Amino acid sequence: MFEEINHLALIGDLMQQMCVYLVVAYLLSKTPLFAPLMQVTVRLPDKLVCYVVFSGFCIMGTYLGFKIEGAIANTRAIGAVLGGLLGGPVVGLAVGLTGGMHRYSMGGFSATACAVSTVTEGLIGGALHLYLLRRHQADRLLNPMIAFGTTLVAELAQMAIILLLAKPYDQAARLVAQITLPMVLTNSFGAALFMRLILDRRETLEKYSIAFSAKALRIAERSVGILMQGFNEKNCTRLATIIQEETGVGAVAITDCEKLLGFVGVGSDHHLTGTLISSPHTLYAIAHNEVVYADGANVPYCCSVSKDCKLGSCMVIPLRGEANRVFGTIKLYEPKSKFFSSLNRTLGEGIARLLSNQVLAGKIEEQKRLLVQAEIKLLQAQINPHFLFNALNTLAAVIRRDPEAARQLVLYLSTFFRKSLKRTDNDVTLAEEVEHVNAYLCIELARFAEHLQVEIAIPKDLLSLRLPAFSLQPIVENAIKHGISQLLEPGKITLSAQRQDGLLTVFVEDSAGLYQPKPDSDGLGMNLVDRRIKLRYGDAFGLQVTCERDHFTRVAISVPVNVGPGPC
Amino acid sequence: MLTALIIDDEAPSRDELKALLATEPDVQVLGECANAIEGLAAIHRLRPQVVFLDIQMPRLSGLEMVSLIDPAAMPHIVFVTAYDEHALKAFEEHATDYLLKPIDPQRLAKTLNWLRNGAHPASQAPPVSIELLRQVPCVSRNRICLMGLAEIEFVHTDLTGVQVVSAERQGTTELTLKLLQERTLLARCHRQYLVNLDHIAEIELLDNGAAEILTRSGKRVPVSRRYLREMKDRLLIS
Numbered sequence: 073m074f075e076e077i078n079h080l081a082l083i084g085d086l087m088q089q090m091c092v093y094l095v096v097a098y099l100l101s102k103t104p105l106f107a108p109l110m111q112v113t114v115r116l117p118d119k120l121v122c123y124v125v126f127s128g129f130c131i132m133g134t135y136l137g138f139k140i141e142g143a144i145a146n147t148r149a150i151g152a153v154l155g156g157l158l159g160g161p162v163v164g165l166a167v168g169l170t171g172g173m174h175r176y177s178m179g180g181f182s183a184t185a186c187a188v189s190t191v192t193e194g195l196i197g198g199a200l201h202l203y204l205l206r207r208h209q210a211d212r213l214l215n216p217m218i219a220f221g222t223t224l225v226a227e228l229a230q231m232a233i234i235l236l237l238a239k240p241y242d243q244a245a246r247l248v249a250q251i252t253l254p255m256v257l258t259n260s261f262g263a264a265l266f267m268r269l270i271l272d273r274r275e276t277l278e279k280y281s282i283a284f285s286a287k288a289l290r291i292a293e294r295s296v297g298i299l300m301q302g303f304n305e306k307n308c309t310r311l312a313t314i315i316q317e318e319t320g321v322g323a324v325a326i327t328d329c330e331k332l333l334g335f336v337g338v339g340s341d342h343h344l345t346g347t348l349i350s351s352p353h354t355l356y357a358i359a360h361n362e363v364v365y366a367d368g369a370n371v372p373y374c375c376s377v378s379k380d381c382k383l384g385s386c387m388v389i390p391l392r393g394e395a396n397r398v399f400g401t402i403k404l405y406e407p408k409s410k411f412f413s414s415l416n417r418t419l420g421e422g423i424a425r426l427l428s429n430q431v432l433a434g435k436i437e438e439q440k441r442l443l444v445q446a447e448i449k450l451l452q453a454q455i456n457p458h459f460l461f462n463a464l465n466t467l468a469a470v471i472r473r474d475p476e477a478a479r480q481l482v483l484y485l486s487t488f489f490r491k492s493l494k495r496t497d498n499d500v501t502l503a504e505e506v507e508h509v510n511a512y513l514c515i516e517l518a519r520f521a522e523h524l525q526v527e528i529a530i531p532k533d534l535l536s537l538r539l540p541a542f543s544l545q546p547i548v549e550n551a552i553k554h555g556i557s558q559l560l561e562p563g564k565i566t567l568s569a570q571r572q573d574g575l576l577t578v579f580v581e582d583s584a585g586l587y588q589p590k591p592d593s594d595g596l597g598m599n600l601v602d603r604r605i606k607l608r609y610g611d612a613f614g615l616q617v618t619c620e621r622d623h624f625t626r627v628a629i630s631v632p633v634n635v636g637p638g639p640c
Numbered sequence: 641m642l643t644a645l646i647i648d649d650e651a652p653s654r655d656e657l658k659a660l661l662a663t664e665p666d667v668q669v670l671g672e673c674a675n676a677i678e679g680l681a682a683i684h685r686l687r688p689q690v691v692f693l694d695i696q697m698p699r700l701s702g703l704e705m706v707s708l709i710d711p712a713a714m715p716h717i718v719f720v721t722a723y724d725e726h727a728l729k730a731f732e733e734h735a736t737d738y739l740l741k742p743i744d745p746q747r748l749a750k751t752l753n754w755l756r757n758g759a760h761p762a763s764q765a766p767p768v769s770i771e772l773l774r775q776v777p778c779v780s781r782n783r784i785c786l787m788g789l790a791e792i793e794f795v796h797t798d799l800t801g802v803q804v805v806s807a808e809r810q811g812t813t814e815l816t817l818k819l820l821q822e823r824t825l826l827a828r829c830h831r832q833y834l835v836n837l838d839h840i841a842e843i844e845l846l847d848n849g850a851a852e853i854l855t856r857s858g859k860r861v862p863v864s865r866r867y868l869r870e871m872k873d874r875l876l877i878s
């Protein structure tokens with residue numbers, strides 16, 4: 073009966089000791105020192121940290137223990153076993169030795185036995201580490217149940233060693249009888265809790281980073297391409313809505329360098345888009361190209377528009393364009409009732425970078441478009457002088473022979489020039505393109521006479537479909553210039569078209585088959601037409617050339633049907 | 641009397657020039673051609689004093705054609721072009737003059753006057769261009785073709801003209817053996833034969849000191865005693 077009470081008291085005392093022990097462990101888990109312990113350590117510096125920390129716990133366990141019958145009831149085993157489990161046999165041995173030596177220096181009849189058993193405990197932890205690693209089950213090393221079991225075995229081993237080594241034997245036997253149950257229980261339980269602590273810490277960190285990447289990804293996904301369409305009030309408001317929804321901050325604002333372009337959330341009643349920037353924080357961020365964080369405590373925040381504004385803290389991040397120049401800001405707000413989460417603060421800078429890149433990409437895209445447009449205009453303006461003078465020469469000959477035909481030719485010539493000089497940027501109907509090409513071909517027919525044959529076989533119902541202006545003529549001109557006019561015998565040009573699966577395809581075929589891909593030089597007109605179509609409708613459309621040497625060259629021009637006129 | 645030939649691939653263009661020349665009583669148009677290859681043959685056959693030559697023509701341009709004319713038959717060349725980016729090159733090719741399309745009759749009259757009065761026969765000026773030919777214009781079975789130099793096995797003269805022979809086909813060219821020898825890597829092996837060294841399969845030495853070449857496609861080409869030494873040197877045979 074007496075012994076029973078003694079046991080319970082001892083368990084209680086050891087449990088109290090365990091609490092102190094775990095509080096220390098908890099505090100330590102908040103320091104960077106703990107980071108290497110959160111995984112199975114492999115690198116040498118991590119192993120060193122592991123050794124130092126667990127040796128510390130070993131020694132602390134001994135100190136916190138209390139004297140009983142000339143020995144010390146303690147929680148030293150936790151440090152040694154966990155050191156071995158997480159750090160491996162070498163770390164286990166080192167921790168065991170350190171803890172053991174320390175215990176030995178404290179004296180008592182069980183000093184030697186305790187020193188030896190501590191080393192043994194470290195080695196048991198290490199052995200299990202090795203075993204699980206070999207079986208590729210490293211994850212289970214962090215399992216609290218494994219820690220519990222290992223410590224249980226280690227403590228039992230300690231009792232056995234005490235019985236074997238401590239003298240006199242009867243004193244040792246009495247000691248073991250008294251402390252076995254309390255020490256085995258508390259140590260095992262403590263080791264499991266300690267492991268749980270490590271796991272919790274790890275999960276918190278992982279949750280944070282998972283939440284962070286998930287939010288960042290969702291914002292990126294939802295906002296993709298919005299700003300590429302222009303940095304204006306409409307797009308900025310859309311974007312601010314997305315960011316506010318995803319981050320859950322009180323309010324989000326986007327500004328350029330002068331005025332507010334978008335505001336969503338708390339206070340949107342008086343933060344009106346289009347108004348000039350009045351916040352000193354924003355002006356500072358723009359002027360100095362710096363992130364400004366006004367938490368409302370250290371750095372006071374006060375709405376510059378209305379005294380009644382509920383917003384209490386604010387973060388302003390500059391948006392940077394070419395050469396790192398500021399072209400606007402993004403602002404995240406929290407109301408007075410809420411703290412700014414560090415997650416959102418980190419995210420804020422990421423979002424700003426994302427938006428900056430989008431605007432930059434949009435600008436590059438725009439420049440590319442303008443360039444192609446300018447090139448097309450140049451192409452249109454630059455009527456091939458060979459064509460002009462050859463046409464005039466043909467005309468001179470035809471006037472002599474057949475004035476009526478010559479008159480007709482003059483009309484074709486003026487149609488051709490009128491269409492070429494119109495330089496429209498918009499879509500035209502296929503009928504208009506065919507008219508342009510027809511005028512061109514009629515002149516070439518007169519010029520090459522029996523040398524050239526033309527067939528235009530375009531179904532009438534396709535003539536109302538639209539395609540970018542000036543898509544057909546350069547292709548036909550190429551077919552004559554590099555195809556038919558290089559033939560010693562007569563040749564033929566065939567124009568046809570089909571509509572299939574929402575795709576309008578116009579074919580220009582010559583019977584020469586002399587096409588040779590020259591990516592940079594002669595095909596300028598063709599490349600330009602291809603690039604313009606791809607830029608407007610996407611890479612699935614554009615030009616495709618099939619050539620069978622000396623038989624035919626066929627150029628297929630594909631554009632989608634029923635797509636409204638693009639911005640080009 | 642001034643004899644003339646018109647070479648231009650565009651019929652209206654030829655008609656216009658013919659009409660203009662018809663007003664000049666002392667100019668006789670001997671013929672007209674629609675491409676440079678026919679033109680070359682016509683020059684050698686008709687020996688005109690002046691050729692009105694278009695520059696942009698299929699396969700063989702007017703500029704390229706001038707360098708292929710037998711120097712002995714070289715007429716005055718008047719380039720006729722729609723656009724003057726070729727002018728400089730035209731004069732390098734020893735053109736007598738050049739006219740721009742559409743042709744101004746007064747400008748044409750000036751050219752004709754010059755031809756009547758003072759122009760020296762251009763035949764004395766050999767073509768400056770010494771570029772190697774890449775292909776030889778031929779006529780075979782009523783078809784005009786350009787034979788790539790690599791495919792030609794040998795060239796020889798017979799009663800009908802200069803024959804160009806490849807493994808698969810054969811054609812008659814207007815170019816002389818002499819010009820081909822100067823402007824290609826074909827080697828002279830006989831007074832009447834040029835051979836492509838790349839197509840020689842074997843050389844059989846005959847008792848009389850001459851030899852016979854067997855080409856890759858199995859055709860026989862005679863080698864005369866006079867040229868055997870030269871052949872051996874070029875083939876590094878001792």
